[in-house]
Amino acid sequence: xxxxxxxxxxxxxMDEELERDPNVMVLGEDVGKKGGVFGxxxxxxxxxxxxxxxxxxxxxxxxxxxxxxxxxYGLRPIAEMQFADFAYPAFNQIVSEISRMRYRSNNTFxxxxxxxxxxGGGVHGALYHSQSNETYFTSTVGLKVVAPGTPADAxxxxxxxxxxxxxxxxxxxxxxxxxxxxxxxxxxxxVPIGVADVARPGKxxxxxxxxxxxxxxxxxxxxxxxxxxxxxxxVDLRSLRPLDTATVLASVAxxxxxxxxHEANRFGGFGAEVAAIIAEEGFEHLDGPVTRLAGPEVPxxxxxxxxxxxFMLNPAKIVEAARALAAY
Amino acid sequence: MANTKxxxxxHKALGLTDADVLAMYRQxxxxxxxxxxxxxxxxxxxxxxxxxxxxHEAAQIGITWPMRPNQDWMAPYYRSIASxxxxxxxPEDIVTAHLAKGDxxxxxxxxMPGHYGAARYNIVSLSSPVGTQVLHAVGxxxxxxxxxEDVVALTSFGEGTxxxxxxxxxxxxxxxxxxxxxxxxxxxxxxxxVPLDQQVGGLSVAAxxxxxxxxxxxxxxxxxxxxxxxxxxxxxxxxxxxxxxLIEAVVVRLTSHSSDDDQRRYREAGEVEDLKQHDPxxxxxxxxxxxxxxxxxxxxxxxxEVKAEINEASKRAEAHPEPDVAxxxxxxxxxxxx
Numbered sequence: 001x002x003x004x005x006x007x008x009x010x011x012x013x014m015d016e017e018l019e020r021d022p023n024v025m026v027l028g029e030d031v032g033k034k035g036g037v038f039g040x041x042x043x044x045x046x047x048x049x050x051x052x053x054x055x056x057x058x059x060x061x062x063x064x065x066x067x068x069x070x071x072x073y074g075l076r077p078i079a080e081m082q083f084a085d086f087a088y089p090a091f092n093q094i095v096s097e098i099s100r101m102r103y104r105s106n107n108t109f110x111x112x113x114x115x116x117x118x119x120g121g122g123v124h125g126a127l128y129h130s131q132s133n134e135t136y137f138t139s140t141v142g143l144k145v146v147a148p149g150t151p152a153d154a155x156x157x158x159x160x161x162x163x164x165x166x167x168x169x170x171x172x173x174x175x176x177x178x179x180x181x182x183x184x185x186x187x188x189x190x191v192p193i194g195v196a197d198v199a200r201p202g203k204x205x206x207x208x209x210x211x212x213x214x215x216x217x218x219x220x221x222x223x224x225x226x227x228x229x230x231x232x233x234x235v236d237l238r239s240l241r242p243l244d245t246a247t248v249l250a251s252v253a254x255x256x257x258x259x260x261x262h263e264a265n266r267f268g269g270f271g272a273e274v275a276a277i278i279a280e281e282g283f284e285h286l287d288g289p290v291t292r293l294a295g296p297e298v299p300x301x302x303x304x305x306x307x308x309x310x311f312m313l314n315p316a317k318i319v320e321a322a323r324a325l326a327a328y
Numbered sequence: 329m330a331n332t333k334x335x336x337x338x339h340k341a342l343g344l345t346d347a348d349v350l351a352m353y354r355q356x357x358x359x360x361x362x363x364x365x366x367x368x369x370x371x372x373x374x375x376x377x378x379x380x381x382x383x384h385e386a387a388q389i390g391i392t393w394p395m396r397p398n399q400d401w402m403a404p405y406y407r408s409i410a411s412x413x414x415x416x417x418x419p420e421d422i423v424t425a426h427l428a429k430g431d432x433x434x435x436x437x438x439x440m441p442g443h444y445g446a447a448r449y450n451i452v453s454l455s456s457p458v459g460t461q462v463l464h465a466v467g468x469x470x471x472x473x474x475x476x477e478d479v480v481a482l483t484s485f486g487e488g489t490x491x492x493x494x495x496x497x498x499x500x501x502x503x504x505x506x507x508x509x510x511x512x513x514x515x516x517x518x519x520x521x522v523p524l525d526q527q528v529g530g531l532s533v534a535a536x537x538x539x540x541x542x543x544x545x546x547x548x549x550x551x552x553x554x555x556x557x558x559x560x561x562x563x564x565x566x567x568x569x570x571x572x573x574l575i576e577a578v579v580v581r582l583t584s585h586s587s588d589d590d591q592r593r594y595r596e597a598g599e600v601e602d603l604k605q606h607d608p609x610x611x612x613x614x615x616x617x618x619x620x621x622x623x624x625x626x627x628x629x630x631x632x633e634v635k636a637e638i639n640e641a642s643k644r645a646e647a648h649p650e651p652d653v654a655x656x657x658x659x660x661x662x663x664x665x666x
Contacts, residue, residue, distance in 0.1 A: 056501065062500075
């Protein structure tokens with residue numbers, strides 16, 4: 001097994017998929033010679049050439065829309081939005097075109113394509129390089145949405161996304177890129193979309209999370225076990241649409257308490273859907289209010305480090321919320 | 329525009345035979361007959377909504393004529409009725425789609441009328457927000473370019489749509505990589521109720537091509553041979569790897585924007601009356617007659633054939649099954665075996 005960080009795992013997934021299937025291509029801003037602003041495509045341009053690893057103009061609608069056309073033609077494009085924050089010019093293509101193509105054509109056009117979405121704060125990116133905007137896409141029928149939190153999942157889910165017959169929004173939290181290294185299975189490691197991962201078993205409460213929040217929730221669970229004797233079960237959702245409802249409900253049945261954690265703001269956020277599912281389908285198991293811990297209700301992550309620290313969720317905030325819920 | 333001299337039709341210089349130009353005219357008649365039948369069926373309450381291609385037929389037939397069926401691709405727009413026929417959609421396909429039948433090749437009854445598309449004919453499924461399809465055509469051309477395959481993508485849109493940001497992004501990218509795509513702006517002078525001079529600052533869509541690094545040509549969209557010549561050259565350029573062409577075909581919109589619109593509210597009465605003088609069908613028929621190619625007998629034969637074809641197509645289309653609500657939740661995502 002190789003020890004990789006998430007960025008390396010993402011790069012390895014693209015490399016292997018480009019190698020495996022001549023219909024796979026990568027396109028986006030600075031993905032070529034530079035290798036991407038984060039280095040995710042580093043080395044791929046030299047290896048696969050400038051057509052299959054294609055630098056585009058600064059035109060996000062074009063990146064998404066041309067990827068859709070290429071997918072119609074039979075390719076499997078991996079489109080990179082340089083930052084998830086910059087995807088809005090492509091919103092029309094993603095939400096109105098790409099998500100609906102199969103349905104509106106009565107199953108005669110499918111779009112096997114991936115849109116990589118570097119998201120999240122804590123990287124001194126302020127309002128327009130820090131957004132967690134996954135809810136726009138999780139609420140769009142016809143898209144699949146994944147958000148890995150480990151190198152193995154980043155690689156395995158990206159490979160699954162490339163091979164999927166439908167469009168997949170691949171949310172990769174920028175703060176996790178080089179945060180830690182972990183083992184990634186050798187060989188053709190594919191993680192199926194739609195399956196959550198119980199990252200840490202527990203019995204007193206369940207923490208539902210994804211992306212960078214998996215790392216924070218696991219840290220929090222360590223503290224809760226050590227300092228409070230609270231055994232928190234950490235469930236990394238990994239796939240937001242489709243959501244592994246069975247694993248969510250099984251965890252709530254086991255612990256009776258649910259804390260949903262995400263960096264995006266609370267109101268109408270993805271946690272609202274998780275909470276609603278638990279309330280509707282797991283009500284008899286509940287021994288406390290389904291609780292959300294989410295980013296603040298401000299339009300973006302403010303820049304100064306004092307302000308950014310205030311904004312960001314972290315293990316301490318999760319510990320605090322978990323203690324309150326456990327004490328209920 | 330109408331010629332009286334036999335020698336001036338000029339189709340042979342374009343590589344077209346007498347039979348070709350007669351076939352083009354017959355197809356214009358067919359597209360018009362299908363379009364007119366849609367209006368009748370709409371007024372009879374059988375079709376909910378019509379958005380017409382009347383007045384655009386010469387441009388569409390001329391421009392799509394050089395395209396190779398089952399090899400080239402098209403991302404059309406809502407007036408592309410004649411273009412869709414060239415690409416292979418039958419009158420029955422079109423009527424079936426307008427009736428929103430369950431086995432309609434475009435959407436199985438899921439989309440409104442006028443949303444042309446069919447995987448089996450290399451016609452991309454169309455939505456309603458204008459201009460989105462142009463990026464899909466560019467993506468197809470990009471795919472062919474990446475794979476090194478001999479494919480040309482054609483996409484059409486109105487001059488109103490030409491102002492959308494996605495059109496700029498599409499043309500710019502196609503120009504950068506000299507992608508094999510033909511952009512067709514069917515300029516009928518009206519974006520629903522707003523005239524050209526309130527939409528296009530420079531008054532020319534074709535002129536914009538210079539900024540993207542490829543040719544932009546303006547053609548008389550009432551002349552199928554002029555349109556054919558421009559499209560043939562564009563098609564050859566694309567296949568030679570020399571990149572896109574923007575063709576602005578100046579056409580007339582003979583009908584209101586749609587069956588929900590009344591153009592008498594915003595077009596001068598005289599202009600509406602005068603429109604028939606610019607109908608490309610009689611203009612081309614006169615030229616064919618003057619060239620000695622179209623006889624009264626042949627014209628009558630064409631009209632009889634086309635009428636029989638649309639009658640038969642409508643009858644068959646009405647017998648297609650309605651969509652089954654049991655399938656309404658299907659094909660949001662791929663199902664096993666797709």
